[in-house]
Structure formats: structure tokens, C-alpha cells
Amino acid sequence: MKKSFLFISCEEAKHICDKSQYGEATGWERIKLALRLSWCRVTKAYSNKNNKLTDTIEHAKVDCLNTDERDKIKHQFEEELAKHQ
Template identity: 55%
Template sequence: MKKSVLFISCDEAKHICDKAQYDEASSWEKIKLNIRLIYCNVTQKYYKRNKKLTNVVKSSNAECLNLKEREALEMKFKKELSKH
């Protein structure tokens, strides 16, 4: 079966969608994704969920552990694992 230049698989569309969310997709990939979004309901739903997730993560006020806190947590984890 010959591979089409404009029409991509659902898996490829999902991969491009992920890249596009982080501005890593090329213009050509975005064009192919937009063509896929016109006719594929599965890709449309994935795109909407991915966009919503990205917006939630960006707008959250989540704080990450600093290096010392992370190392202390890893030590406690290893200590508990060694008990079992």
C-alpha cells in the first residue's frame, strides 16, 4: 500500500498533536494534522483533550521539589524498600 503525502494515520496524528502542543511540530506537520482533524473524530477528541490538559498544567500553581527535598525523598523511599 502506497503511503499518502497528505493523509496520515491516527497514531502519526497523535504524535504530531503532542509535538504541536509544545511548538515542536513543523509547518508541514501542522498542515497534515489539520487535514486529519477535518475528517477524523478520534483525532479531534484527542486534540481537544490534549489541549485542555496542556492548559490545565500551564495554569496550575504546582510547585516542584527542589534538589535537596527530592534527594531526601529518594533516601526515605530506598530505606523503606530495603525493609521489604
């Protein structure tokens, strides 16, 4: 069976969707994805969920431990571990 150069599988569309989220998809890939999104409900749902996840991560206000705090916790953990051995 000859593979179509314009119509892509759902799996390939999902891969291109992921690449597109990070700006790694080529123009031709984005065209093929747009064509697939125009008629495939499964790919469209995947793309919508992917967009929501990306937006959530970009707007998340996450405070991470700095290096000093992490080292202090690690040191306390190692001390407690040494006590119980």
C-alpha cells in the same frame, strides 16, 4: 499499498499533535494534522484532551519543596530508618 503524502494515520496524527503542543511540529506536519482533524473524530478528541491537559498544567499553581526542605525531610527519613534497623 502506496502511502499518501497528504493523508496520515491516526497514530501519526497523535504524534504530530504532541509535537505541535511543544512547538516542534513543522508547518507541513501542522497542515496534515489540520486536514486529519477536519474529518477524524478520534484524532479531534485526542487533540482536545491534549489541549485541556496543556492548559491545566500551564495554569496549575503548584508549590514544590525547595532544596533545603527536601534535604531536611530526607535526613529525617534516614534517621527513622536507621532507628528501625
